Amino acid sequence: MSQHSSLAGGEDEQSATADERDPANGKAPKTDRGRKTLRKLLDAAAQEFGERGFHEASIAGVTSRAGASIGTFYVYFDSKEAIFRALVADMGRLTRGWIAGRVKDAPDRLAAERLGVAAFIEFVRAHKDLYRIIMEAQFVAEDAYREYYTSFAAAYRRNLAEAAAKGEIRDGDHEERAWALLGMSVFLGLRYAVWSDDIVPAEIGAAVGDLIENGLAPEKPPGGSKP
Amino acid sequence: MSQHSSLAGGEDEQSATADERDPANGKAPKTDRGRKTLRKLLDAAAQEFGERGFHEASIAGVTSRAGASIGTFYVYFDSKEAIFRALVADMGRLTRGWIAGRVKDAPDRLAAERLGVAAFIEFVRAHKDLYRIIMEAQFVAEDAYREYYTSFAAAYRRNLAEAAAKGEIRDGDHEERAWALLGMSVFLGLRYAVWSDDIVPAEIGAAVGDLIENGLAPEKPPGGSKP
DNA sequence: TTGAAACATGAGTCAACATTCAAGTTTGGC
DNA sequence: GCCAAACTTGAATGTTGACTCATGTTTCAA
Numbered sequence: 001m002s003q004h005s006s007l008a009g010g011e012d013e014q015s016a017t018a019d020e021r022d023p024a025n026g027k028a029p030k031t032d033r034g035r036k037t038l039r040k041l042l043d044a045a046a047q048e049f050g051e052r053g054f055h056e057a058s059i060a061g062v063t064s065r066a067g068a069s070i071g072t073f074y075v076y077f078d079s080k081e082a083i084f085r086a087l088v089a090d091m092g093r094l095t096r097g098w099i100a101g102r103v104k105d106a107p108d109r110l111a112a113e114r115l116g117v118a119a120f121i122e123f124v125r126a127h128k129d130l131y132r133i134i135m136e137a138q139f140v141a142e143d144a145y146r147e148y149y150t151s152f153a154a155a156y157r158r159n160l161a162e163a164a165a166k167g168e169i170r171d172g173d174h175e176e177r178a179w180a181l182l183g184m185s186v187f188l189g190l191r192y193a194v195w196s197d198d199i200v201p202a203e204i205g206a207a208v209g210d211l212i213e214n215g216l217a218p219e220k221p222p223g224g225s226k227p
Numbered sequence: 228m229s230q231h232s233s234l235a236g237g238e239d240e241q242s243a244t245a246d247e248r249d250p251a252n253g254k255a256p257k258t259d260r261g262r263k264t265l266r267k268l269l270d271a272a273a274q275e276f277g278e279r280g281f282h283e284a285s286i287a288g289v290t291s292r293a294g295a296s297i298g299t300f301y302v303y304f305d306s307k308e309a310i311f312r313a314l315v316a317d318m319g320r321l322t323r324g325w326i327a328g329r330v331k332d333a334p335d336r337l338a339a340e341r342l343g344v345a346a347f348i349e350f351v352r353a354h355k356d357l358y359r360i361i362m363e364a365q366f367v368a369e370d371a372y373r374e375y376y377t378s379f380a381a382a383y384r385r386n387l388a389e390a391a392a393k394g395e396i397r398d399g400d401h402e403e404r405a406w407a408l409l410g411m412s413v414f415l416g417l418r419y420a421v422w423s424d425d426i427v428p429a430e431i432g433a434a435v436g437d438l439i440e441n442g443l444a445p446e447k448p449p450g451g452s453k454p
Numbered sequence: 455t456t457g458a459a460a461c462a463t464g465a466g467t468c469a470a471c472a473t474t475c476a477a478g479t480t481t482g483g484c
Numbered sequence: 485g486c487c488a489a490a491c492t493t494g495a496a497t498g499t500t501g502a503c504t505c506a507t508g509t510t511t512c513a514a
Binding site for chain 2: 459461462463464465
């Protein structure tokens with residue numbers, strides 16, 4: 001496994017030296033200088049797009065942040081959209097990696113949900129404007145956006161199915177539940193990470209964990225009574 | 228006072244017949260001809276923005292759909308962004324109104340949530356591309372976007388607090404819950420209305436309702452036994 | 455009937471980039 | 485050291501589309 005590197009395209013590393021192409025961008029650097037320039041461009045683009053949004057952002061802005069020239073940009077990417085896509089793909093990898101790390105020791109699924117929500121909030125806080133990039137992808141590169149969330153949903157679905165098999169959660173439609181849970185996280189991220197920082201992630205995880213675990217219905221204790 | 232209205236933010240209405248000004252756009256029509264033209268422009272803009280997105284959309288596209296000239300457009304709106312904002316505000320009113328109508332007879336909050344989710348899915352299906360406009364507002368007019376969702380969240384919070392007071396739901400942090408529920412609806416709308424039509428809204432409402440009501444934890448029935 | 459306020463028109467202006475390209479500079483294998 | 489491939493450069497090109505404005509038409513109150 002690769003150590004992911006910042007945001008940049010931490011591809012599969014090594015491999016057969018041969019062509020490390022990914023269809024996203026057109027060209028791959030062969031020398032060290034080239035790889036450094038590519039990295040600088042990606043980091044600069046993350047900043048530029050994050051701060052100004054896709055349409056306000058300019059290639060000139062990216063290259064000047066990167067300390068490169070416009071011509072150089074087009075050596076590494078075919079277009080403005082191409083580098084944007086590269087960024088989205090990267091964010092997906094980064095996010096999943098971060099959450100996976102924070103969740104891997106959870107004793108069961110419901111605990112994992114709590115940790116996962118908290119981890120997600122933390123992550124978004126640490127990458128606010130990069131997170132904007134994902135959201136804007138919906139309008140700039142819809143397929144990349146769908147891919148991003150669909151793969152999250154798929155992971156959720158798997159986890160839920162597994163947990164149901166173990167009897168950790170009730171049975172039900174895991175697809176619908178997956179999207180519901182995903183939506184929760186995303187909106188909590190928007191509210192408590194992008195728009196405000198005032199609540200500690202663990203608390204949000206706890207509140208949501210409780211909601212997910214027990215729902216909103218009043219408790220019905222064994223001897224209970226209700227109007 | 229208005230009962231219920233889960234998602235609906237009971238407007239303020241009032242106002243005489245006089246000038247329905249909103250600071251959003253610059254000019255208001257005085258004659259009948261003017262009002263008709265304004266309406267045509269708004270409808271055309273909804274189409275144009277919905278189909279092509281804010282940045283791809285052009286004023287020329289709007290005016291040609293409306294059967295008006297470019298100059299006319301600038302009689303009614305100060306800029307491309309101004310008409311976009313007007314559209315977002317309109318959508319907010321429309322959405323809240325629709326859901327309020329569907330939810331008003333719910334016997335209690337948990338039933339209302341079920342109906343609300345289903346109504347929201349229905350609404351988004353019926354206004355797919357208009358819904359895009361809301362989402363894109365995040366990048367074109369962030370304040371309008373925040374306003375849109377914040378007023379939804381506020382309505383949720385009120386309803387939850389009220390329900391808690393009546394003992395219909397457990398106590399807890401209603402702000403966090405509100406955003407969690409909002410996120411659910413939005414993402415289910417994305418998945419089951421914008422991206423696909425294959426599941427009937429009531430079923431989604433039922434599944435989510437169950438999740439919201441009981442959570443995911445395995446049932447712990449009083450005399451306990453499980454198949 | 456009339457004239458002034460409302461409204462409509464659309465060619466032309468103008469600034470903002472994305473992208474290209476021909477010409478230079480650096481790297482690294484031999 | 486040599487030189488081909490890799491890399492860098494930024495002025496020039498071309499497109500696009502929001503917005504202006506001078507002129508013409510319609511409405512309606514008096």
